[in-house]
Amino acid sequence: MKRPPVFRQQIFRPRRARRPGRPHPRLKGLSINHLLPNVLTVLALCSGLTAIRFAMQERWEPAVIAIVIAAILDALDGRIARLLNGQSKFGAELDSLSDAISFGVAPAFMMYLWGLNGAGSLGWIAAMAYAVCCALRLARFNSRLGVVDLPPWAYNYFTGVPAPAGAGLVLLPMILGFEIGPQFPGHPAVIVPWTLLIGGLMVSTLPTFSFKGAQVPAHWVVPALAGVGLLAAMMVSQPWWTLSIVGIAYMVSLPFSIAQFRKLQRAAELMRTEIGEEAPDAQETESQATEAATSEGEVRKPV
Template sequence: MKRPKVFRERMFRARPPGARRPRRTHPRLKGLPFNTILPNAITVLALCAGLTGIRFAMADRWQPAVLAIVIAAVLDAMDGRIARMLNGQSKFGAELDSLSDVISFGVAPAMLLYLWTLNGAGTFGWVAALAFAVCCALRLARFNSRLGAPDLPPWAFNYFTGVPAPAGAALALLPMILGFEAGSDWAGHPLLVVPWTLLIAGLMVSTIPTFSFKSVRVPQQYVVPVLVGVGLLAAALASQPWWTLVAIGLAYMASFPVSIRQFQRLQAAAALIQTPPAEEPGEVQDVRPVEAREDG
């Protein structure tokens, strides 16, 4: 059907000079700021490092495989701090971080241990590898379910509930790291690695308080000794990296009794503050009105 001439003239008529362009009725798409993309990019790099560790393990390159997991742990520690520094926290970033941790610190260490020595234990070795990966996923699911609601009271801000996933992955790989220097004949024996893997898996889903070291403040008089210790640690990592990692892992496990004792002290102090003072025996409190007390 042919439209009238008047309608066609109005349709194709040019806009008079000086007339404003009509506003868009639909909103424009806005891009994400850089401070939000950068922490997520670091999280993706951590995920790639964990998957690269599995690739090295399939090629029997155990030392690069362990280094890939260590790099993933370093990147995982960086993304959260960078997000807080740039004010780029988001729900998407938190979920992505947890999914990356499941692969890098749950599936990847379990595959490394299974391909290294747990496959020699048959069904028990596979059960240990599955238990480790499942416990890591359960720990992260427990953390995600409490997003926005901390699982510890405010006075326990310097503690984790159980062993965090990166530390659990490092502890699980201690027999392999020890085997690099001491030999894998006894360090990689399934009778040792299977119960060790199950122990670390249980620590990840446990409720024991462990130090987080996120809010530790160094007193001013100890700043110089701490810096000297950091320099010595760097020198040890450069000269004897595997023995140094073993020492760090054992020292971290030795801190568990200390953290439990300190947590119990803080818990007792908090309960003492919240409990109202008890009345002395034999003292009867006068609950009469003020007028009745004055008259009596």
């Protein structure tokens, strides 16, 4: 008899082929172009929170300065993001959250501690209404991001008062109170309607100047630069009067922005009507030419 082979069974099994593993998700690093605008946005948020801290200590002047710094940083981050091509969805969301705190919660908190608390529950309602209107205005702005259904002439206008301008306007009685005293500007009968008015302007559909696409003519460049230098000198020497004048000038510009917007709207409608009237005339002329050519036997096939 033959003995069965001892080493018939395989001792070393062949290795199974490994399945290709899924690539591990890795966080991509951010370039300086994408990081710098977000840094400015975070600094604006910190400035708004610092304004709340100063308000709790009843240090009103540093609180207003902190809001002004937040507005300057908010104006810079978007423009730097566009210049460096560093726009991102994360940056847009962070900017809106920062604006809601710096220009919504912080000014409402400051105005309530400064004078609205003298009106009792009505003052608290006015402060909450302003903060809610600011949040609604920012939510509406975010919902319109990427929408390009506006006509070309309407891109130089905001819908309603923007959040930084609203913060400056709602603090205008406090700023005036630094110079003329808080008796009249800080009276509840004045600041309660004023706070509600500014909140309503923020959520309104009124067109306001954006000044983003404004172009300075060549012969006005030097006077404009001189005006900027004069404004800077006034801010250093008389900051509260200067901010008050700027705020009042912005309120005065609202009727002009509405009138200019409606003027452009009427001009666009007139142009559209003229184009619509010319199109049937052209079609009628073409049909008459076709009939004439048909009668003469010279109709050609379209190429």
